[in-house]
Amino acid sequence: MMMDSILARIQATAPSRDTSLLQELIGAVRPQHANDLQQATNRLRALAHLLATRPDWAQALRDYLAEVIGQRKLVHLLTDTGVLQNQGFFGELWRRLNHKWLPPTVNDAYLKDVFGQVFNHQDDHEWVNGIEPAVWLDLLNALQLPPHGWLQGQVLGELLEAVQVLSYRISAIGLEPELVRIHPDIERFESPFLRQNAEVVQLTEAWRSRLVDAQAEVPDARHLDVLLSQCEEIIGRVRKTASVQGVSVSLTRLLLRLTQGIDRLRILLDLLEAPSLQEALPTALGLFRQLVEADNRKLSLVDLFQTNTELLALQVTEHAGRSGEHYVASSRAEWLSMMRSAAGAGFIVGFMATLKILMARLLLAPVGYAALYSLNYSLGFMLIHVLHFTVATKQPAMTAARIAAAIDEGQKKLDELAELVVKVLRSQFVAIVGNVALAMPTAFVIALAWQAAFGQHLTGAEKAQHLLHDIDPLHSLALPHAAIAGVCLFLSGLISGYYDNKAAYNDIAPRLRQLRWLRRLLGEQRLARVTDYIGRNLGALAGNFFFGIMLGTIGTLGFVLGLPIDIRHVTFSSANFAFALVGLDYQLTTEQWLLSLAGIVLIALTNLAVSFTLALMVALRSRRVSFVRGRALAGLVWQRFRLSPRSFFLPPREVEPG
Structure with missing residues (x-):
C-alpha cells in the first residue's frame, strides 16, 4: 500500500x-x-x-x-x-x-x-x-x-568525461617516482600507462563526433583493453618486487588507486561499447551495487586501514614467515640445535631476572623503574639474538606466519599441513624445555652464590612469597598477565616484520655504507660486515628492543593508572620460582609446589596460545585466506597424537643409509 x-x-x-x-x-x-x-x-x-x-x-x-x-x-x-x-x-x-x-x-x-x-x-x-x-x-x-x-545526450557526454578523467589519473599514477623506483622499466620502455591515455583520447573524440554525426565511425576498444592488461601486469610485477625490496603505505595506496581506476575504467568502457540495453543492464547493475557499497562505507576507518595497509601487512607477515622457517625443527640434529639455542637463552634470562630483582631494591620514581626494567629486558633480548639463541615465546609469531604461508600455497593437503603443525609443536616444546631447563638452574646457582658471598638471601622471605604469589594461577592474575605478555609477543613479531620491510624498502645497509664518518671509524671491511648485519637483522633487533620496552613499562603503567595490568613470562617466572625456593630455604608447602609448577606450565601455554592465535589471524587476513578446513586439520592432528604422542615432543628416529 x-x-x-x-x-x-x-x-x-x-x-x-x-x-x-x-x-x-x-x-x-x-x-x-x-x-x-x-x-x-x-x-x-x-x-x-x-x-x-x-x-x-x-x-x-x-x-x-x-x-x-x-x-x-x-x-x-x-x-x-x-x-x-x-x-x-x-x-x-x-x-x-x-x-x-x-x-x-x-x-x-x-x-x-x-x-x-x-x-x-x-x-x-x-x-x-x-x-x-x-x-x-x-x-x-x-x-x-x-x-x-x-x-545518448548528456548521459553519454558525462560517461565520456568520466572515461577521460580516469584515464588521465591512471597515466599520472603510472609516472609516480615511487612506482618508477620499484619498476624502472616504466621509463626504459614505452609506458602502457601513457599509451592507454592516447587510445582513450582517440576513442572519446570519435564518440563525441558520433553525437554530431550518427554515421561517424568509432574505433574498436579491444586495443585499449590490451593496454589496460599490460598496466595490470606491471602492477603485479611491482607487488612481486615489493616482496624483496619492501613496501610502504604510500606505495600500497598508489597500487590500490591504480587497480581501482583500471577496474572502474573497464566498467565504463563496457557500458560505452554495449550494443544494446539488454547487454548493458548487467554491467550497469554491477556498477550500481558497487557504488552503493562504496558510498555506505566512504567514512569507514576499518576499510581505510585494511585497504591501505594490505601490502604492508602482507610483507610484515612474509618476513615473519621467512624467519619462522628457522624456528621449525624437522630432523634430530635441528631438534638438538634448537635445544642448545634455547638453553643459551635460558642462561642469559637467569641473569636478566637477577638484575630485575636488584633494580627493584632501588628507591626510584615509577618512571625510573620502568626505564631500568626496559633497558634490562631490551638489551638482554637483543644479546640473546646476537648470540643466536632462542626465546621460546618468540616463536609463535614467526611459526604462525609460516603455517599461514603453507595454507596459502595452493591449499596444501591436510596431511602435509598436519605434519607441519606437529613439527611446530615439537619445536615449541623443545624450546620451552631448553629455556626453563637452564633459566631455573641458573637462577638457583645465582641465589646460592649470592647467599654464600653476602651471607643473606637474594630475595627475603616477603619478596619470595610475593614471587610465588605472582605465578599462582588460582589466587593471582597470573594467567591474564600471561595473556598480556602474549599480546606483547605478538606485537613484537609485527614490529620485527615491519622493520625488516623498512630495511629493505629504504636501503638501510647501502645508505649506512655511504656515511664517511662511519667508514673512517670502522674501516671498509668491518663497515661492510656491520652494515650487512644490520640490514639482515634490523627487524629482529628492533622487535626485541620494543618487546623489552613493553615488558618493562606495562607493570609501571598499571601502577600509575591504578589498573591491575602486568606481564608474566614463562622463562622469567621459572627463574623467579628458583629465587623464591632459595629465599624460603626450600620450605614450600605441597600446595605451593603444585600451584607454582602448574602456574609455570599454564603461563607458558597462555603466552604461546595468545601470541600464536593473534599472529595466525593477522597472517591469514593479510593473505586474504580463510581456512575452512580447520576442524578437519585439528581432527587429523589429534589422530596423530593418539597414534604417536612421542612425535609431538621428540624428533623421529633417523634411519641409517643402507
Missing part, C-alpha cells in the same frame, strides 16, 4: 529534481533489518509487479528518474565513489574522522552527493548486494527503458 501511494504521487507530480519521493520509495523497499534478504527481495518483486501492471506508473517513475539524474553532474559519481583520491593516508584518515562528527556540505548539483542521500543507511549495501541480480533486472525491465538510443 505504501508503494502504491508513492508511485501515485510520483505520477501526479510533474517530474522534478527533488529526491524526496525517491527517498520514500527506497525506504519502502528497504527491509527492517539489512540482513533480511527475503523481505528485501519480496518488496523489490512487489515494486516490479506494480510497475509491470501499471505502465503509467512505470512511465512516471522513468521520467522522474531521468529528471533527477539528468539535471545533475554524473561524472563525479563515476570517477570518485569507490576510487581512492589523490590524498595521503593520514590526510584521508583525518578527513574521515572530521566527517564522522561534522558531515560535509551536500552539493545538490552533484549526483554523487544526492546518491548518498537516497541510500543513506550505512548498511544499505547489505540488502542491495544480497538481492539476486535477476530480481533487480526484472525491476529494470518493468521500467520499460527505451531499447534504442539508451546511451
